[in-house]
Amino acid sequence: MTEPAEPPLVDAAGYRCPMPVLLLERALRRMAPGERIRIVADDPVAAVDIPHFAKAAGATAERLSPGPGAAPGLCVFLVTAGEKGTGD
Helix, strand or coil: CCCCCCCCEEECCCCCCCHHHHHHHHHHHCCCCCCEEEEEECCCCHHHHHHHHHHHCCCEEEEECCCCCCCCCCEEEEEECCCCCCCC
């Protein structure tokens, strides 16, 4: 049995508000319900904005540990697309 592939990564590190949310929005528009991506950001506002936007878009955002050696302030989310669209 093969292990599931790592979800694709949206690297929003180095971007400031509103770019991390805009990058997430673009990714969600391309995703089918149930598909998952990881998004990383180092903007402190992203830690609040990403889960709020995901909820409004009908997706879920689970905060993950950035792992050992990660840059200070890095936040990582696993986002699962839901049934609701993002305004297409």
